[in-house]
Amino acid sequence: MTEPGLMRIVGLIVARELRLAVRHWDQVVQPLIFFVVVTTLFPLAISPSLNELRNIAPGVVWVAAMLASLLALESLFRPDVEDGTIEQWALSGQPLSLLLLAKTVTHWLLAGLPLVIMAPIVGTALGMPMSVWPVLAGSLALGTGCLSILGGIGAALTVAVRRGSVLLALLVLPLEMPVLIFGARAVDLAMHGEAVAGPLNLLAAMLLLCLALGPFAMSAAMRISLE
Amino acid sequence: MWLWFYKLASPPYAYAMAARLRPWLLWSALILMAVAAYGGLVLAPPDYQQKDAFRIMYVHVPSAILSLSVYIILAVAAGIGIIWRIKLAHAVAAACAPIGASFTVLALATGSIWGKPMWGTWWEWDPRLTSELIQLFLYLGYMALRSSFDDTQRADRASAILAIVGVVNVPVVKYSVVWWNSLHQGPSISKMAAPSIASPMLWPLLIMLLAFMLYFAAVLCDRIRAEILKRERNASWLNALAAGT
Numbered sequence: 001m002t003e004p005g006l007m008r009i010v011g012l013i014v015a016r017e018l019r020l021a022v023r024h025w026d027q028v029v030q031p032l033i034f035f036v037v038v039t040t041l042f043p044l045a046i047s048p049s050l051n052e053l054r055n056i057a058p059g060v061v062w063v064a065a066m067l068a069s070l071l072a073l074e075s076l077f078r079p080d081v082e083d084g085t086i087e088q089w090a091l092s093g094q095p096l097s098l099l100l101l102a103k104t105v106t107h108w109l110l111a112g113l114p115l116v117i118m119a120p121i122v123g124t125a126l127g128m129p130m131s132v133w134p135v136l137a138g139s140l141a142l143g144t145g146c147l148s149i150l151g152g153i154g155a156a157l158t159v160a161v162r163r164g165s166v167l168l169a170l171l172v173l174p175l176e177m178p179v180l181i182f183g184a185r186a187v188d189l190a191m192h193g194e195a196v197a198g199p200l201n202l203l204a205a206m207l208l209l210c211l212a213l214g215p216f217a218m219s220a221a222m223r224i225s226l227e
Numbered sequence: 228m229w230l231w232f233y234k235l236a237s238p239p240y241a242y243a244m245a246a247r248l249r250p251w252l253l254w255s256a257l258i259l260m261a262v263a264a265y266g267g268l269v270l271a272p273p274d275y276q277q278k279d280a281f282r283i284m285y286v287h288v289p290s291a292i293l294s295l296s297v298y299i300i301l302a303v304a305a306g307i308g309i310i311w312r313i314k315l316a317h318a319v320a321a322a323c324a325p326i327g328a329s330f331t332v333l334a335l336a337t338g339s340i341w342g343k344p345m346w347g348t349w350w351e352w353d354p355r356l357t358s359e360l361i362q363l364f365l366y367l368g369y370m371a372l373r374s375s376f377d378d379t380q381r382a383d384r385a386s387a388i389l390a391i392v393g394v395v396n397v398p399v400v401k402y403s404v405v406w407w408n409s410l411h412q413g414p415s416i417s418k419m420a421a422p423s424i425a426s427p428m429l430w431p432l433l434i435m436l437l438a439f440m441l442y443f444a445a446v447l448c449d450r451i452r453a454e455i456l457k458r459e460r461n462a463s464w465l466n467a468l469a470a471g472t
Contacts, residue, residue: 157385161375174364217392224384
């Protein structure tokens with residue numbers, strides 16, 4: 001029997017992930033609800049005045065997106081490692097890095113993309129003008145991509161650790177800080193009407209770096225966790 | 228020709244070698260520290276702008292340089308361990324981590340103390356300070372990941388991956404004052420140009436840097452011996468050594 005090509009395998013993985021997500025959509029939507037709830041906390045804690053909230057809105061939206069993506073990482077690898085699927089992938093003879101990348105990209109479609117779509121609405125609730133929406137969505141799209149891959153590396157490292165969710169956050173957040181810095185800065189610059197090309201280009205560069213090298217780190221970490 | 232290097236991968240040999248090197252490293256470090264301290268605190272003239280407050284540089288700069296170079300040593304050792312499967316390389320990486328973290332804390336603390344009279348603030352979220360703080364988090368994350376595995380081999384390999392991924396922060400810290408408009412001053416010592424720092428202030432700094440490096444090597448010897456004891460506690464050579472003494 002001829003071996004299936006890589007494109008077909010990636011397509012099978014994406015289809016599997018999407019099918020599983022549709023069956024458990026209530027679990028898929030939980031990080032998104034967390035995102036909205038966290039951004040609601042800030043007006044309650046700081047001040048209901050939109051003028052004050054407008055100053056911190058880029059940062060708040062970005063931090064909430066980072067925390068929501070951390071929560072979503074729990075469902076990235078753990079269920080499949082526990083029931084042995086990833087072990088079969090590692091034994092299959094196909095490049096594990098590509099299989100894990102396909103899984104991570106689909107995870108981004110389910111966890112990161114909803115954040116990108118929800119962010120302008122939540123930002124408006126914090127006083128952001130509509131003119132900033134494209135930069136907000138663009139920076140978050142690039143940023144959540146990086147967060148998914150960096151988070152995937154951390155998740156692969158900690159999937160075999162008991163109660164490893166806090167450790168995951170501790171490992172992944174320092175690596176994600178540059179993404180946060182440039183992402184929030186881009187939105188902040190847009191709010192003041194200044195040029196955003198600098199931070200956005202850096203975000204895109206970081207995403208490319210993560211896409212190029214992240215899968216190898218993920219597969220090396222996963223093989224260690226599967227032992 | 229490389230026999231001396233290959234021998235270092237053997238735990239009993241490394242254990243004995245570390246014991247032999249440690250007094251030389253430690254004493255030369257302490258003597259050079261004394262020399263550099265005298266040069267820096269007594270001989271060097273006060274800075275025309277900062278007066279005497281600049282003298283904390285003699286602790287701050289070497290510890291900051293070491294906080295980064297120890298991480299590189301850690302990552303290289305972890306890489307050697309994972310590529311060539313040399314267990315002792317993983318032991319070196321594990322031994323480096325607490326020392327590097329301590330140097331990072333020292334750099335942040337002395338920098339903060341220096342910043343209060345100079346910049347008027349204990350802390351500033353500028354690129355160099357922020358990336359050095361991220362460096363501390365990377366060290367702490369490495370130690371946390373290592374301690375979360377019961378199996379030593381798994382702990383070694385997983386933390387090695389984390390260490391290698393984290394190397395990307397080291398050039399960010401080093402070049403943060405070049406790439407961004409930072410409150411922290413730019414590089415004064417460069418490989419190509421003449422240093423922009425006066426000579427009587429420079430030589431104690433270089434000697435102090437060498438002293439800190441020798442001190443790091445001495446502490447590393449102690450920690451490597453402790454790691455070897457931990458990992459090889461059931462080995463026959465160690466039991467023979469303990470029975471013989």
